[in-house]
Amino acid sequence: MKAKNHLELTHVSIDFPTDTGPFRALDDVSLKIDKGQFITLIGHSGCGKSTVLNIVAGLHRATAGGVILNGREVSEPGPERAVVFQNHSLLPWLSAYENVELGVKQVFKGKKSRAEMRQWIDHNLELVHMSHARDKRPDEISGGMKQRVGIARALAMQPEVLLMDEPFGALDALTRAHLQDSLMEIHAALGNTVIMITHDVDEAVLLSDRIVMMTNGPAATIGEVLEIELERPRERLALADDPQYNHYRSDVLRFLYERQKRPGEELAPDSDSTAATDSNSQPIAEGDKTQENIALRVVSN
Amino acid sequence: MSTATAINKYQAYNFRFLDHLLAFLSRDNRSGAAPRLIVALGIPLAAIAIFLLLWSVLAAKVQTSLGQLPGPAKVWEQALVLVDEHQAARAKEEAFYARQEERNAQKLAADANAEVRIRAYTGAPTFFDQIVTSLATVATGFLIASLIAIPIGIVTGMSHTLYSALNPLIQLFKPVSPLAWLPIVTMVVSAVYVTDNPFFAKSFLTSAITVTLCCLWPTIINTAVGVSSVDKDLLNVSRVLRLPWLTKTMKIVLPSSIPMMFTGLRLSLGIGWMVLIAAEMLAQNPGLGKFVWDEFQNGSSNSLARIMVAVLVIGLIGFGLDRGMLLLQRKFSWDKSAITR
Numbered sequence: 001m002k003a004k005n006h007l008e009l010t011h012v013s014i015d016f017p018t019d020t021g022p023f024r025a026l027d028d029v030s031l032k033i034d035k036g037q038f039i040t041l042i043g044h045s046g047c048g049k050s051t052v053l054n055i056v057a058g059l060h061r062a063t064a065g066g067v068i069l070n071g072r073e074v075s076e077p078g079p080e081r082a083v084v085f086q087n088h089s090l091l092p093w094l095s096a097y098e099n100v101e102l103g104v105k106q107v108f109k110g111k112k113s114r115a116e117m118r119q120w121i122d123h124n125l126e127l128v129h130m131s132h133a134r135d136k137r138p139d140e141i142s143g144g145m146k147q148r149v150g151i152a153r154a155l156a157m158q159p160e161v162l163l164m165d166e167p168f169g170a171l172d173a174l175t176r177a178h179l180q181d182s183l184m185e186i187h188a189a190l191g192n193t194v195i196m197i198t199h200d201v202d203e204a205v206l207l208s209d210r211i212v213m214m215t216n217g218p219a220a221t222i223g224e225v226l227e228i229e230l231e232r233p234r235e236r237l238a239l240a241d242d243p244q245y246n247h248y249r250s251d252v253l254r255f256l257y258e259r260q261k262r263p264g265e266e267l268a269p270d271s272d273s274t275a276a277t278d279s280n281s282q283p284i285a286e287g288d289k290t291q292e293n294i295a296l297r298v299v300s301n
Numbered sequence: 302m303s304t305a306t307a308i309n310k311y312q313a314y315n316f317r318f319l320d321h322l323l324a325f326l327s328r329d330n331r332s333g334a335a336p337r338l339i340v341a342l343g344i345p346l347a348a349i350a351i352f353l354l355l356w357s358v359l360a361a362k363v364q365t366s367l368g369q370l371p372g373p374a375k376v377w378e379q380a381l382v383l384v385d386e387h388q389a390a391r392a393k394e395e396a397f398y399a400r401q402e403e404r405n406a407q408k409l410a411a412d413a414n415a416e417v418r419i420r421a422y423t424g425a426p427t428f429f430d431q432i433v434t435s436l437a438t439v440a441t442g443f444l445i446a447s448l449i450a451i452p453i454g455i456v457t458g459m460s461h462t463l464y465s466a467l468n469p470l471i472q473l474f475k476p477v478s479p480l481a482w483l484p485i486v487t488m489v490v491s492a493v494y495v496t497d498n499p500f501f502a503k504s505f506l507t508s509a510i511t512v513t514l515c516c517l518w519p520t521i522i523n524t525a526v527g528v529s530s531v532d533k534d535l536l537n538v539s540r541v542l543r544l545p546w547l548t549k550t551m552k553i554v555l556p557s558s559i560p561m562m563f564t565g566l567r568l569s570l571g572i573g574w575m576v577l578i579a580a581e582m583l584a585q586n587p588g589l590g591k592f593v594w595d596e597f598q599n600g601s602s603n604s605l606a607r608i609m610v611a612v613l614v615i616g617l618i619g620f621g622l623d624r625g626m627l628l629l630q631r632k633f634s635w636d637k638s639a640i641t642r
Contacts, residue, residue: 077537077541081541089538
């Protein structure tokens, strides 16, 4: 009963005020997520993936509809819905340990003793294989390591839902593969519910239980939901030749590149949606993304 | 190993030529360091030499009512004279106290209950006394300004309402010259600071407060900008964690605005030092400004050279103060890359 209604988005729509009146970024997004499921959101730039995530996180409030987690409506951000930000968002003046500690101190104030907290922080750094750099500051470690610490910070809050906004978007392919493997391990061990945004089709198929494909904005919504019934644990090398895996991949690719062509790319000349759906013209909807790399990673590994 | 740490230390001061000198002296890096030393040390030295040459040639052509405009040699000579005068004054002071002590000892020997008076030495302040006075004044003024400006900057940066309220006032007072403040400050200090046994001289307070008034603005503005431009993602982190206001301020907002805050403080100190000299000149308050003014009024054949000594010293001290702030910034700021020159 409870598992069925773990996390539910019901008719979520959001308008952003602009100079020319309200801009509808999301329209009628409904989704039910079971406990422990790994969901990825995939879609073109500016389709409102981040907005969905931010609404679940409580950083944005839906104009219509709402989000319910364990029978309670989400109205503000909270540590039970931890966010891993795209650009890691570690505090540059704190060490890896201190960055994780900031969250732990806040969440477990009065529930854990100092020693227990210290142990818990070290445990989480261990989980993302960052124990060796616990006293290093963000500017002293690589991009992949920063993202690991970011994940450790989120995990250390012991969240019910882990929200990841393109966590590996800025990383090179090899680092990305390592982190994906780590993430699968952690998810298998902890069983958090995960919602992750990605641009990477392989990443989506490899990691997800379900892939939620979003249509282009404005008024973006869920276009299709693909159940991925590959057995876990998944091995990227073995999957590369798996017909089922490749079938899922081509399903997603077909959705993205046939049914939802990228705005501005091979669009009919009479289309009026070009300007409005250009990712640059709706900075609010997608946050401050510096790089939007739609990666068609046909060659994984 | 120790050479390497020494080099790092000097890099902190940002003396580039010293780095190169140290690199040159350290054994492990001798081959590549020599040409770089010549470039790094040679170019500034050549520029200084050209400057001194032009100065001595051009100064010789200017005749003033106080004689020929002094060249570098004359200025150097007067610098040494100022040192001698200072030492002479100190010797005189010591002699004065020695005499006084001796006299008092004699009095007490004659009559154990004799009334002994100890008088302070009242010689004219030397050039170096004036330097100390100016430094103390600027430090006081700058400290007061910082203590006021940093908290104001923080709350202004955090609150839109306060920002809208204070911004017009800040913009109005920021461009005001210190000399316009001076008469007002003088009158207010005279009216308000009335005690029989003043701990601070009025002139000292006047100068310091004038410095304060001019030091406030860059610190307020830069702190406010630093506080208000904290990375939005970091604020989102604090929202997700539901950090209380105080924790958010102490752990996220303040550290992230420290580089901007220091930029403001450095600007303020630079302005404060310039303001102080002008204020001392105009108000005849003790300090380097008064030294310059006195020499100007004195009008001896050495006056211009002595003023030039003062000008150079004022420049050197201003440079030193700026380096000092840079050093502090290096120590306290997490963002080492933000510190350039």
